[in-house]
Structures are given as C-alpha cells and as structure tokens.
Amino acid sequence: MKLKHYISGVIACAILFLCGGCSDSFLDRTPDGEYTESNFYDSDEAVYASTAPLYNRAWFDYNNRGATLLGAARANDVYSPYNWPAYVLFTVTALDGDLSDIWKGMFSVVTMANATIDNLNSKCTSNVSGKAKNHGIAEARLMRGWAYYLALHVWGPVVLFEHNQSLVDNPVRPLNYEEDVFQFIINDLNYAAENLPETPYEVGRATCWSAKAMLSKVYLSRSGWNKSDRDAADLEQSKKYALDVIQNSGAALMEDYHDLFKYRHNNNKESLLQLQWYKTAAMEWYVCNTNLSDLCGDSKMIGGVMCWSALQASADMLMQYKYRTSNGQEKWEKIRRDATFCTPGAHYDYINIANGGYTYEGGSTIIKKGVPGGPDDDNDGYVAMMCSPLNTYVIRLADVYLTYAEACMGNQASYSGEGIEYFNLVRKRAGIEPLNSITFEDLVRERRVEFAMEMNNWYGLMTWYHWKPDYILNYLNNQYRGYTYNGIIVGDNNELSFKCDNNDWETYVETPCGKIVEPSIIPSITAVNINLPYPEADVIQNPYLKEEPQHYNFNE
Numbered sequence: 001m002k003l004k005h006y007i008s009g010v011i012a013c014a015i016l017f018l019c020g021g022c023s024d025s026f027l028d029r030t031p032d033g034e035y036t037e038s039n040f041y042d043s044d045e046a047v048y049a050s051t052a053p054l055y056n057r058a059w060f061d062y063n064n065r066g067a068t069l070l071g072a073a074r075a076n077d078v079y080s081p082y083n084w085p086a087y088v089l090f091t092v093t094a095l096d097g098d099l100s101d102i103w104k105g106m107f108s109v110v111t112m113a114n115a116t117i118d119n120l121n122s123k124c125t126s127n128v129s130g131k132a133k134n135h136g137i138a139e140a141r142l143m144r145g146w147a148y149y150l151a152l153h154v155w156g157p158v159v160l161f162e163h164n165q166s167l168v169d170n171p172v173r174p175l176n177y178e179e180d181v182f183q184f185i186i187n188d189l190n191y192a193a194e195n196l197p198e199t200p201y202e203v204g205r206a207t208c209w210s211a212k213a214m215l216s217k218v219y220l221s222r223s224g225w226n227k228s229d230r231d232a233a234d235l236e237q238s239k240k241y242a243l244d245v246i247q248n249s250g251a252a253l254m255e256d257y258h259d260l261f262k263y264r265h266n267n268n269k270e271s272l273l274q275l276q277w278y279k280t281a282a283m284e285w286y287v288c289n290t291n292l293s294d295l296c297g298d299s300k301m302i303g304g305v306m307c308w309s310a311l312q313a314s315a316d317m318l319m320q321y322k323y324r325t326s327n328g329q330e331k332w333e334k335i336r337r338d339a340t341f342c343t344p345g346a347h348y349d350y351i352n353i354a355n356g357g358y359t360y361e362g363g364s365t366i367i368k369k370g371v372p373g374g375p376d377d378d379n380d381g382y383v384a385m386m387c388s389p390l391n392t393y394v395i396r397l398a399d400v401y402l403t404y405a406e407a408c409m410g411n412q413a414s415y416s417g418e419g420i421e422y423f424n425l426v427r428k429r430a431g432i433e434p435l436n437s438i439t440f441e442d443l444v445r446e447r448r449v450e451f452a453m454e455m456n457n458w459y460g461l462m463t464w465y466h467w468k469p470d471y472i473l474n475y476l477n478n479q480y481r482g483y484t485y486n487g488i489i490v491g492d493n494n495e496l497s498f499k500c501d502n503n504d505w506e507t508y509v510e511t512p513c514g515k516i517v518e519p520s521i522i523p524s525i526t527a528v529n530i531n532l533p534y535p536e537a538d539v540i541q542n543p544y545l546k547e548e549p550q551h552y553n554f555n556e
Contacts, residue, residue: 047128076481149214152181175549288387
C-alpha cells in the first residue's frame with residue numbers, strides 16, 4: 001500500500017489544508033497563528049478544525065470515480081459500452097487501474113482517520129477539553145467504520161488496522177474474517193453514537209444520529225450475512241437504531257424529491273450525513289466534487305461547461321420505474337425518474353433558470369441526478385469542469401425508513417405490519433400509491449429506484465446476496481445488463497418504450513418495453529466473481545491477500 005509515503009502525505013495535506021482556508025464554512029475555519037503538526041492541537045477549535053478533511057479530502061479518491069463505478073455502474077443503474085463497461089459486465093480484472101484507485105480511495109479514509117485518532121490521543125495539550133477530543137475521535141471512527149462497511153461489501157475479507165505506523169512496520173499481514181470486520185465497524189460506530197452530539201457542532205458535521213442510522217444498516221446487513229435466516233437479535237438492533245433516528249432525530253423527508261439534489265439544499269432536513277465539498281467557481285483538487293464531468297452528458301445542462309459522460313440509464317433500470325399498485329395494476333412513475341435521468345422532453349425549471357428552464361432534447365437518456373445545472377442563476381457561480389457544488393449523500397432519512405421496514409419484515413415472505421407506513425411514506429413522496437403489504441421484491445425495487453445514481457445500490461445488493469445468494473445471483477443474471485437501446489419513447493401516461501433502428505448487424509431482444517440490443521458479452525455472475533478482485537499490485541506486495549483470512553486481535 002506504500003503507506004510510508006501516503007501517511008506522511010496525509011499529515012502534510014491536513015496541516016496545509018487546515019491552515020490555508022479562505023471561506024466561511026467549517027471546512028476552512030482554523031485558529032489564528034503559525035502551526036505545525038506538533039503544536040496544532042492546543043484548543044478545542046483546533047481539534048474541530050483537524051477533523052474537517054475527513055468530510056472531503058479523505059473521501060476524494062473514492063468519490064472521484066470509484067463511487068460511480070461501484071455504487072451505480074456495478075448495480076446496473078447506468079451503462080455505456082464506452083465508459084467503464086467492465087464494471088457492469090463483470091469483467092474487471094486485478095490489473096484494472098480504477099480498481100486500484102478504489103482500493104486506495106477506501107483506505108485513504110482509514111489511514112486519515114487513524115492518523116486523526118492517534119494525533120488526538122497523543123498531541124492534544126491540556127487546553128483541549130475531553131469533550132472536544134472525544135468528538136474528534138468519534139468523527140474519525142465514524143468515517144473509518146463506514147469505509148470498512150463499503151470495503152466489506154466490495155471485497156469481503158479485508159485487512160483491519162487501527163494504527164498506521166503498525167502497518168508501515170509490518171505491511172505484510174493477513175486478511176481478517178468478515179465477522180471481525182463487522183464487529184470492528186460496530187465498535188467504531190458505537191463509539192461515534194456515544195460521543196457525537198444530537199445537534200451538529202456546525203452545519204454539516206456528523207451527529208449521533210449519523211452513527212445510529214449507519215448502525216441500523218450495519219446490523220441489518222450482518223443479520224443475514226452468510227446465513228439462511230436473518231438473525232433475530234441483529235434485526236432487533238437494526239429496528240432499535242432506525243426507530244430512534246425516526247422518532248428522535250428531528251429529521252424529516254424533503255417534500256419535493258427533486259430538492260434533494262439541488263446545491264441550495266445541501267445538508268437539508270432529510271440528510272443525516274453528507275460529504276462536504278467546497279463550493280467554488282473553479283476546481284480545487286482534493287476538496288471539490290469532481291464527478292460532475294463523468295455524470296453530465298449534455299454541456300447545455302451545466303451552462304456550457306465541459307463534460308464527457310456517455311453513460312445512459314441502463315435498460316434494466318428504466319424498467320424499474322414501472323410499479324405495481326395494491327390492486328395489481330401496473331403504472332409508471334415520473335417524479336423519481338425525472339430527478340434521476342433525463343428522458344426525451346423532460347423539463348426542469350430550476351436548470352438554466354435565466355433562460356426559462358432546460359428541456360432535454362435528446363432522443364435517449366442522460367443522467368440528471370448529480371448534475372445540478374449551470375454556474376450562474378442555478379448555482380450562484382459554483383459550477384466548473386469537474387467541480388460540482390453538490391454534497392455527496394452518505395445516508396439520508398429515506399434510507400432509514402426502508403431499513404426499518406426491511407428489518408421489521410425480517411424473514412417473512414410478505415409483510416403488512418409495523419414499519420410499512422415508512423415504506424409507503426417514501427412512495428408517497430414519489431407520487432405513487434401505497435401498498436397494503438410488501439414482499440422482498442417490493443423492497444428490492446423500491447431501493448433501486450429511490451437511490452439510483454446515489455452511488456450505493458450495489459452495497460444493498462451485496463447485503464441481500466449474502467443472505468439470499470441464489471436469489472440475487474438469479475436476479476442479477478436475468479437483468480438486462482449491458483443491453484443498449486437507440487432511443488426512448490415517453491407515452492402519455494409516463495410509460496417508457498425502447499426504439500431500435502433495424503440494422504442487420506445488430507441482434508435485438510424483444511422486451512415488454514420494446515426492442516433492445518443484445519451485448520456481445522453476456523455477463524455471467526457467480527459466487528466466484530461477485531466480489532471484486534484485490535488489486536494485483538497490492539497482492540504482489542502482500543501475498544496474504546491470496547490466503548485464508550485470520551481473526552483480528554481486538555486487544556492488540
């Protein structure tokens with residue numbers, strides 16, 4: 001992992017970043033004076049400043065592209081034969097450069113969190129209060145725990161470590177069992193839940209509700225991990241934490257789904273934790289949200305700023321916008337679809353405001369979610385190439401609602417009891433009818449649609465895979481994965497249908513929504529390739545990555 005160079009870079013970057021701020025957000029605020037690493041931690045304010053990079057710099061490498069490739073492309077939210085098709089088609093190899101960046105990106109969070117914890121434990125002067133010190137450590141453990149949660153769902157066993165120097169001294173060490181990774185995550189999040197405040201120290205900071213929302217998801221995931229039946233005790237823990245957040249956090253659903261993805265609603269009432277990116281008029285590397293140009297497929301949407309995405313909504317994802325009502329009817333929803341993807345004729349009055357709005361004039365689809373509009377009236381000047389003013393959601397209340405409903409459902413095939421009202425609140429906001437009872441299939445569909453292009457759908461699929469491996473493998477292998485289409489027709493009742501040119505050299509497949517083009521590679525997803533491989537460069541440096549995991553020494 002070449003940690004000697006990386007860790008020293010983290011420390012240097014953190015100090016330079018903390019001491020060079022220029023805006024009025026908590027991300028830039030630092031005490032006056034000249035500081036070095038050895039004398040920086042001399043006040044509560046300095047401690048709070050020291051954890052600011054955990055909200056952006058730590059996650060930059062992962063957010064830069066890996067989040068899209070894993071959370072969205074691998075989940076089949078989007079597809080393009082030109083932009084990273086291997087992540088959709090399950091042909092990623094250990095030599096893939098983006099895979100190496102993803103690995104580095106997740107462990108960037110771990111190493112920066114570890115450095116923060118060790119610094120706070122060893123370098124705080126007597127001027128620092130115990131409350132501030134514990135708060136800073138809690139923020140770091142929250143981020144470290146979530147990074148390990150993501151890594152667990154990508155690779156399975158990973159290397160656990162709490163002190164960077166120990167890994168520098170002994171970099172060749174074994175993977176740790178998945179059950180130990182879960183316990184490590186829970187330990188970190190429990191500490192965060194106990195030491196973070198109910199209201200944020202400053203807008204955008206993590207709270208105890210951030211940790212409890214995460215704990216609810218972690219316990220739900222662990223409840224069925226490699227088990228045929230979900231564990232009752234873990235389900236109860238998931239329900240407990242979710243209900244605490246729902247009833248006591250003060251969070252509430254945003255009334256308009258579109259508002260969730262406007263920069264002026266960063267850190268809104270539904271948000272429980274977001275990564276905090278700089279709102280600037282020009283790209284500032286390591287602290288800006290760079291994925292704008294990878295997502296945007298029409299520069300007109302962002303005021304002529306350069307972008308290059310060829311990604312479209314996958315054929316399979318578009319079919320998810322067909323939903324069932326309680327009486328068995330099938331209808332098509334529009335609100336979440338238009339907030340996530342532009343289809344022909346879709347109009348947005350909050351994009352290109354100065355010219356009366358933006359209407360998508362293409363004949364197919366492009367991504368809308370994560371593409372906030374142009375730099376002027378739309379976003380107060382805060383849009384540039386590879387620079388979006390949008391924060392990145394880590395977790396929001398709708399996620400907790402669906403987690404609670406799923407935990408209440410447990411191992412049942414269908415369910416109509418406690419928790420279904422929260423499932424239906426998510427649907428109500430989307431303008432679709434409630435269900436009197438729900439099935440596992442309803443939960444899968446609802447999550448895919450609600451969180452499409454929020455870079456987390458793959459992690460949900462992996463949670464289900466470890467509980468229902470045969471079901472999820474069958475589900476994934478029967479998706480329209482890698483299929484393309486030459487256009488979209490939007491009907492009067494919001495229904496979608498595909499259109500294809502009749503070219504002799506293309507193979508078409510007839511679907512309930514029209515013809516789509518069969519890919520040259522039909523993915524075969526198995527227990528062997530559902531996890532990504534460990535990067536080859538890291539395997540060469542640490543041959544233990546090819547061997548069986550070992551138990552982690554929690555008393556180390």
